[in-house]
Amino acid sequence: xxxxxxxxxxxxxxxxxxxxxxxxxxxxxxxxxxxxxxxxxxxxxxxxxxxxxxxxxxxxxxxxxxxxxxxxxxxxxxxxxxxxxxxxxxxxxxxxxxxxxxxxxxxxxxxxxxxxxxxxxxxxxxxxxxxxxxxxxxxxxxxxxxxxxxxxxxxxxxxxxxxxxxxxxxxxxxxxxxxxxxxxxxxxxxxxxxxxxxxxxxxxxxxxxxxxxxxxxxxxxxxxxxxxxxxxxxxxxxxxxxxxxxxxxxxxxxxxxxxxxxxxxxxxxxxxxxxxxxxxxxxxxxxxxxxxxxxxxxxxxxxxxxxxxxxxxxxxxxxxxxxxxxxxxxxxxxx
Amino acid sequence: xxxxxxxxxxxxxxxxxxxxxxxxxxxxxxxxxxxxxxxxxxxxxxxxxxxxxxxxxxxxxxxxxxxxxxxxxxxxxxxxxxx
Amino acid sequence: xxxxxxxxxxxxxxxxxxxxxxxxxxxxxxxxxxxxxxxxxxxxxxxxxxxxxxxxxxxxxxxxxxxxxxxxxxxxxxxxxxxxxxxxxxxxxxxxxxxxxxxxxxxxxxxxxxxxxxxxxxxxxxxxxxxxxxxxxxxxxxxxxxxxxxxxxxxxxxxxxxxxxxxxxxxxxxxxxxxxxxxxxxxxxxxxxxxxxxxxxxxxxxxxxxxxxxxxxxxxxxxxxxxxxxxxxxxxxxxxxxxxxxxxxxxxxxxxxxxxxxxxxxxxxxxxxxxxxxxxxxxxxxxxxxxxxxxxxxxxxxxxxxxxxxxxxxxxxxxxxxxxxxxxxxxxxxxxxxxxxxxxxxxxxxxxxxxxxxxxxxxxxxxxxxxx
Numbered sequence: 001x002x003x004x005x006x007x008x009x010x011x012x013x014x015x016x017x018x019x020x021x022x023x024x025x026x027x028x029x030x031x032x033x034x035x036x037x038x039x040x041x042x043x044x045x046x047x048x049x050x051x052x053x054x055x056x057x058x059x060x061x062x063x064x065x066x067x068x069x070x071x072x073x074x075x076x077x078x079x080x081x082x083x084x085x086x087x088x089x090x091x092x093x094x095x096x097x098x099x100x101x102x103x104x105x106x107x108x109x110x111x112x113x114x115x116x117x118x119x120x121x122x123x124x125x126x127x128x129x130x131x132x133x134x135x136x137x138x139x140x141x142x143x144x145x146x147x148x149x150x151x152x153x154x155x156x157x158x159x160x161x162x163x164x165x166x167x168x169x170x171x172x173x174x175x176x177x178x179x180x181x182x183x184x185x186x187x188x189x190x191x192x193x194x195x196x197x198x199x200x201x202x203x204x205x206x207x208x209x210x211x212x213x214x215x216x217x218x219x220x221x222x223x224x225x226x227x228x229x230x231x232x233x234x235x236x237x238x239x240x241x242x243x244x245x246x247x248x249x250x251x252x253x254x255x256x257x258x259x260x261x262x263x264x265x266x267x268x269x270x271x272x273x274x275x276x277x278x279x280x281x282x283x284x285x286x287x288x289x290x291x292x293x294x295x296x297x298x299x300x301x302x303x304x305x306x307x308x309x310x311x312x313x314x315x316x317x318x319x320x321x322x323x324x325x326x327x328x329x330x331x332x333x334x335x
Numbered sequence: 336x337x338x339x340x341x342x343x344x345x346x347x348x349x350x351x352x353x354x355x356x357x358x359x360x361x362x363x364x365x366x367x368x369x370x371x372x373x374x375x376x377x378x379x380x381x382x383x384x385x386x387x388x389x390x391x392x393x394x395x396x397x398x399x400x401x402x403x404x405x406x407x408x409x410x411x412x413x414x415x416x417x418x
Numbered sequence: 419x420x421x422x423x424x425x426x427x428x429x430x431x432x433x434x435x436x437x438x439x440x441x442x443x444x445x446x447x448x449x450x451x452x453x454x455x456x457x458x459x460x461x462x463x464x465x466x467x468x469x470x471x472x473x474x475x476x477x478x479x480x481x482x483x484x485x486x487x488x489x490x491x492x493x494x495x496x497x498x499x500x501x502x503x504x505x506x507x508x509x510x511x512x513x514x515x516x517x518x519x520x521x522x523x524x525x526x527x528x529x530x531x532x533x534x535x536x537x538x539x540x541x542x543x544x545x546x547x548x549x550x551x552x553x554x555x556x557x558x559x560x561x562x563x564x565x566x567x568x569x570x571x572x573x574x575x576x577x578x579x580x581x582x583x584x585x586x587x588x589x590x591x592x593x594x595x596x597x598x599x600x601x602x603x604x605x606x607x608x609x610x611x612x613x614x615x616x617x618x619x620x621x622x623x624x625x626x627x628x629x630x631x632x633x634x635x636x637x638x639x640x641x642x643x644x645x646x647x648x649x650x651x652x653x654x655x656x657x658x659x660x661x662x663x664x665x666x667x668x669x670x671x672x673x674x675x676x677x678x679x680x681x682x683x684x685x686x687x688x689x690x691x692x693x694x695x696x697x698x699x700x701x702x703x704x705x706x707x708x709x710x711x712x713x714x715x716x717x718x719x720x721x722x723x724x725x726x727x728x729x730x731x732x733x734x735x736x737x738x739x740x741x742x743x744x745x746x747x748x749x750x751x752x753x754x755x756x757x758x759x760x761x762x763x764x765x766x767x768x769x770x771x772x773x774x775x776x777x778x779x780x781x782x783x784x785x786x787x788x789x790x
Contacts, residue, residue: 187359190358191359250358257338260769317427337456366678381536381537382540389668
């Protein structure tokens with residue numbers, strides 16, 4: 001089996017070979033084609049969003065996806081959360097010596113597929129190879145830019161009391177799919193990462209009622225609990241959500257029960273929290289329900305003008321539990 | 336102080352059982368419940384079944400809860416009639 | 419198994435709360451101790467406190483194995499962790515517990531081999547995978563966990579493994595309840611008894627509560643409704659004067675518990691006095707491996723001398739919190755030098771520790787009050 005060697009990162013003939021055999025096999029567009037030191041493109045007037053993220057997931061392949069899928073969707077979604085239409089993406093690869101060519105091929109193929117789905121072009125990139133053991137198979141950094149349409153202003157400053165909080169679907173699928181393999185759990189095939197580009201769905205909402213959308217957040221690391229608490233803090237509002245309204249797939253809940261995890265703090269890679277004017281809630285839900293990624297979208301709560309900085313979760317039996325930021329990582333426990 | 340979850344026993348191989356939770360299966364030791372048989376619900380703690388769930392009792396608890404509710408309804412309905 | 423629908427749950431909760439209100443004399447203070455840390459967490463997560471009449475006070479007890487584990491034990495675990503030839507196998511709960519000078523997670527950043535496991539049986543795989551290493555398993559826990567560790571000791575013995583050792587610090591619940599009552603410092607009107615410990619030991623070992631102390635108690639499951647129904651049961655005992663060991667968790671708690679597990683515990687362990695963090699020695703509250711299994715006892719087979727004396731953290735009131743004598747917020751360190759991110763005492767470390775629960779669901783969420 002052919003594998004990545006240190007020489008594939010030395011900038012010479014082997015590097016060229018790697019670029020041609022793998023990178024250019026999947027990433028092809030006019031801006032990348034010159035293989036210059038960077039991409040050149042015209043810009044239009046207006047506001048732009050710029051975002052970057054590094055991906056170091058272990059294992060690199062997991063049910064429903066791989067690190068390449070995360071690397072494209074993650075940055076695309078960060079742009080979308082700014083209200084921007086994603087346009088261009090960079091791709092920095094750090095490869096471990098010994099990575100099998102077929103694994104590299106599969107990761108790049110997935111990246112290309114996701115970029116196409118998200119309608120974003122990968123226009124510049126870089127590849128380094130490091131010694132065995134210095135990274136785990138492959139780390140990826142992507143940075144992306146996108147244009148924010150006129151009339152769209154998304155941010156914590158827009159959130160006021162009396163707004164509705166909508167969640168685009170069930171929480172925790174990604175975390176459980178990635179780590180469920182550990183601890184001897186044999187997960188059913190129905191448990192997959194929720195990783196997906198959300199920009200088309202988000203812009204379908206913004207195109208319709210964008211001026212009345214105050215905030216978009218993707219509850220990735222830290223989970224829904226952390227995002228809600230951050231919104232309450234940053235926007236100086238109280239938040240009340242209904243625990244029973246928050247969708248959690250049965251499979252995720254049962255793995256949580258056995259390991260002692262709380263789904264509120266599990267990572268998601270294809271979900272969005274929308275804070276909107278209550279008049280548009282029905283319309284927003286209708287648009288979200290038209291997308292595969294949003295078919296379980298639901299109203300989960302409201303912002304309040306009291307309990308500032310606090311998040312109260314109304315439980316099934318009528319109590320209120322206060323929600324904090326994620327602290328230490330969750331580990332399986334006996335108690 | 337001790338997390339434990341109910342799961343159904345779907346296969347037995349000597350003292351090791353396979354239990355099914357929604358969405359996942361895993362191995363579980365049957366050393367502490369030697370009389371467990373396929374189809375039983377087991378209470379699982381740290382990879383061991385520690386008890387066989389008495390389904391009849393579980394059902395009774397649920398029904399007791401429901402009865403409680405009906406009694407209450409009857410009580411309040413009665414009150415409404417009298418007032 | 420069937421479950422209640424959301425509507426049925428809400429209705430049942432309403433009914434139970436009405437009953438609790440009817441059984442509670444207005445103006446009367448009733449202090450109920452939930453012995454088990456899992457109950458403490460459930461009570462917070464379901465938001466139970468503010469649903470109860472204001473005279474009913476829920477006090478957290480000593481039922482968090484990590485919290486009651488003595489400082490010397492942690493120091494020994496850390497001394498083993500420092501050995502190049504040793505792998506520590508542990509439940510995730512123990513990682514952050516501070517010893518006198520360090521914690522396992524800190525040792526891990528310095529290169530100690532620490533392996534978090536879900537089931538103790540994983541020590542067998544670890545032993546086979548690393549025959550050149552010594553595997554030291556941190557055997558903590560109450561009766562529920564003791565049962566599974568007993569079975570593991572036997573399995574290790576039967577497999578003829580020579581490199582697996584147990585550092586034992588088990589704790590027994592009934593002697594601890596007796597000690598709390600004998601000290602007579604805090605007033606307790608009733609005990610919500612731990613459901614899963616009772617799965618193993620049954621109802622009988624709690625018989626001294628009604629018989630010798632005349633104090634009502636009830637074994638409870640872990641969801642909000644089960645806890646409410648145990649509270650109603652205790653209040654009913656108070657009202658009727660018919661004091662017993664109640665049980666509202668019949669689906670898994672049999673009167674005699676799990677006899678197979680009990681027999682195994684007797685076969686593997688002897689009962690001994692044991693030190694509880696912040697509380698001190700409680701007679702007959704611990705376990706030691708029988709001589710037959712001495713080869714697997716870390717302390718006997720791999721003796722270790724602590725270089726420095728064990729020190730309890732200065733000012734930490736864990737011991738008083740664990741006995742229900744003060745609320746976590748009454749400890750001078752709470753929320754100041756002792757926080758979830760930088761814990762001083764064990765009760766702030768464990769997910770189930772009462773300080774951690776008060777902190778997470780109260781203090782750091784912006785205060786414990788919620789305005790409706």
